[in-house]
Amino acid sequence: MKLKVVYIMFVLLFVLAACSAQSETDEQADNGQEVQQDNSVDEEQAGDEASKVDEDQASETDDEVKEGAELELPEEPLYKINPTNYSIQPIGEADPKVVLLTIDDAPDKRALDMAKTLKRLDAPAIFFVNGHFIETDEKRAILKEIYEMGFVIGNHTKTHANLKSLTEEEQREEILSVSNTVEAVTGERPKFFRAPFGVNTDFSRSLAEQEGMQLMNWSYGYDFVKEYMTKEKIADIIVNTELLSNGSNLLMHDREWTADALEEIVNGLREKGYEFVDPKSIQGYAD
Incomplete structure (x- = not known):
């Protein structure tokens, strides 16, 4: 009878330990997923910002080209x-x-x-x-x-x-x-x-x-x-x-x-x- 009680207690302890480990693993997985999602947002934001910079630079370049073209001809003949x-x-x-x-x-x-x-x-x-x-x-x-x-x-x-x-x-x-x-x-x-x-x-x-x-x-x-x-x-x-x-x-x-x-x-x-x-x-x- 005593052996049976000991056996049951051992099984219960094993089950509790396994559940605790799984819970910790799930929590780490959740944290990792959140970090990954956060990185994804950062990349999207960085991409948008880089795209905006490229567009701004392209716009400035276009303006410079247009300005240069306008300077090709004098307003009046010389x-x-x-x-x-x-x-x-x-x-x-x-x-x-x-x-x-x-x-x-x-x-x-x-x-x-x-x-x-x-x-x-x-x-x-x-x-x-x-x-x-x-x-x-x-x-x-x-x-x-x-x-x-x-x-x-x-x-x-x-x-x-x-x-x-x-x-x-x-x-x-x-x-x-x-x-x-x-x-x-x-x-x-x-x-x-x-x-x-x-x-x-x-x-x-x-x-x-x-x-x-x-x-x-x-x-x-x-x-x-x-x-x-x-x-x-x-x-x-x-x-x-x-x-x-x-x-x-x-x-x-x-x-x-x-x-x-x-x-x-x-x-x-x-x-x-x-x-x-x-x-x-x-x-x-x-x-």
């Missing part, structure tokens, strides 16, 4: 083209000691290199393109990249033919086909027209006016002359010629020697006190 000699004349209080950089026959071989050099040196320019150089996807991508770097794209006809040797319909095709392609690639039609060899006709003048393009020739250029087809010679003559003066409209081309000399040309002109006209500040560009 310069105009002299129709008699195609030099660049200041309007009002604009700095008179400037030159305009222009690059013809792009994008042939080195136009993108030239654009990158000018961009690095903060020197604006007009790239006058020929239609036969923008017929492939590769060349159109180069044209778009030059445009997106902030450079102005000008019209230099399709095949670089002398316009006086063409019929009016042929001239129309030479000019409009380039403007149409440039617009298709960049979203903007050219605002400047330079005829091959500087030779315009009554028809090309009239068509350029209808298209809202300013006629453009040049003050001087040398890189198409055999004597100056080296980096050293072309850099020296462009900077040191007696023809250099306030408002000079400088003609260069997409050529190896000119591309190699471009940084020296820009630095040399600046050392002489000249700065570079932004083509977007020329009268007629924003019309």
